[in-house]
Amino acid sequence: xxxxxxxxxxxxxxxxxxxxxxxxxxxxxxxxxxxxxxxxxxxxxxxxxxxxxxxxxxxxxxxxxxxxxxxxxxxxxxxxxxxxxxxxxxxxxxxxxxxxxxxxxxxxxxxxxxxxxxxxxxxxxxxxxxxxxxxxxxxxxxxxxxxxxxxxxxxxxxxxxxxxxxxxxxxxxxxxxxxxxxxxxxxxxxxxxxxxxxxxxxxxxxxxxxxxxxxxxxxxxxxxxxxxxxxxxxxxxxxxxxxxxxxxxxxxxxxxxxxxxxxxxxxxxxxxxxxxxxxxxxxxxxxxxxxxxxxxxxxxxxxxxxxxxxxxxxxxxxxxxxxxxxxxxxxx
Numbered sequence: 001x002x003x004x005x006x007x008x009x010x011x012x013x014x015x016x017x018x019x020x021x022x023x024x025x026x027x028x029x030x031x032x033x034x035x036x037x038x039x040x041x042x043x044x045x046x047x048x049x050x051x052x053x054x055x056x057x058x059x060x061x062x063x064x065x066x067x068x069x070x071x072x073x074x075x076x077x078x079x080x081x082x083x084x085x086x087x088x089x090x091x092x093x094x095x096x097x098x099x100x101x102x103x104x105x106x107x108x109x110x111x112x113x114x115x116x117x118x119x120x121x122x123x124x125x126x127x128x129x130x131x132x133x134x135x136x137x138x139x140x141x142x143x144x145x146x147x148x149x150x151x152x153x154x155x156x157x158x159x160x161x162x163x164x165x166x167x168x169x170x171x172x173x174x175x176x177x178x179x180x181x182x183x184x185x186x187x188x189x190x191x192x193x194x195x196x197x198x199x200x201x202x203x204x205x206x207x208x209x210x211x212x213x214x215x216x217x218x219x220x221x222x223x224x225x226x227x228x229x230x231x232x233x234x235x236x237x238x239x240x241x242x243x244x245x246x247x248x249x250x251x252x253x254x255x256x257x258x259x260x261x262x263x264x265x266x267x268x269x270x271x272x273x274x275x276x277x278x279x280x281x282x283x284x285x286x287x288x289x290x291x292x293x294x295x296x297x298x299x300x301x302x303x304x305x306x307x308x309x310x311x312x313x314x315x316x317x318x319x320x321x322x323x324x325x326x327x328x329x330x331x332x
Contacts, residue, residue: 018110019143022078026069026146045152045159046070052160053167055196060308062171067163069146077133078150080115081106083286084127085278087244088237090225092282093127103176105286108137126240130279136162138169145170157193157207164189172311180324182287184311187294191304216267220258221284224276227254251276292327 029046032038038046049067057063083106084093092105109115112133119131135150151162168185190211197203231250237243255276262268274280297314301307315323 083283128277164192
């Protein structure tokens with residue numbers, strides 16, 4: 001665990017400055033929509049997401065003053081997340097702020113150059129490291145979040161999914177339970193997309209295909225994680241150089257086994273490009289593990305609006321830890 005130091009105070013200061021820079025670029029979407037200079041493509045995206053924003057608000061998402069402004073970024077990602085893990089275990093190292101009271105299993109940077117420098121730094125310190133770009137983030141209600149150009153890539157339902165995902169973070173967030181928050185936001189966003197496009201079966205078909213592919217990716221990560229955890233239990237990490245050499249050989253062995261067992265061309269392309277390390281596996285677990293059962297409560301409430309009310313009520317009654325535990329599949 002990495003706790004607050006003078007360097008991290010500097011990090012928080014730099015992050016705040018970059019956040020302000022983004023907010024200072026905001027433009028009022030309602031005014032932009034009346035301008036003749038607005039492209040048809042962006043006008044259409046604003047129209048779709050305005051409908052989605054109003055629908056989210058009607059369902060009980062706390063989104064009243066959010067996503068009514070727009071920021072055109074000069075890059076495909078708004079920020080970059082760095083995950084690090086020890087080379088002998090699949091567990092992300094926490095980065096803690098506010099004197100250890102708030103922790104995350106990653107650290108974010110607005111600057112790609114700074115993110116790459118830190119990625120290199122932690123690798124030199126002996127950690128596995130994984131760096132990825134992110135297209136959106138939530139200020140958890142501290143700011144009036146703008147719509148970002150980076151949120152508008154991919155098919156239409158993905159814009160709506162991203163909007164719902166980030167809006168949910170501002171609606172319900174359990175401190176120091178990032179894995180739970182992300183898993184629940186993924187679930188809620190998927191349910192909202194299904195609700196929003198219920199009269200457009202072709203969109204739902206495309207979404208289902210994307211979900212099916214992501215499920216296959218998740219299964220691959222599960223195989224890798226289970227096999228590597230078993231391997232670590234039977235190998236001594238004290239002889240570092242020999243241990244890392246044997247580990248890389250085993251990583252490659254599993255990867256080749258997967259390649260020979262898969263026939264889906266899209267999945268094969270992913271596997272061929274995929275570089276395995278503990279940080280990459282740990283980063284995946286933030287979004288897709290452990291296994292939480294949200295479906296039972298959703299079926300009991302029968303619709304998204306009632307589900308959100310039930311979530312808030314259960315959270316208020318149980319408190320953070322018991323609330324999270326109540327959704328663990330092992331507790332059902």
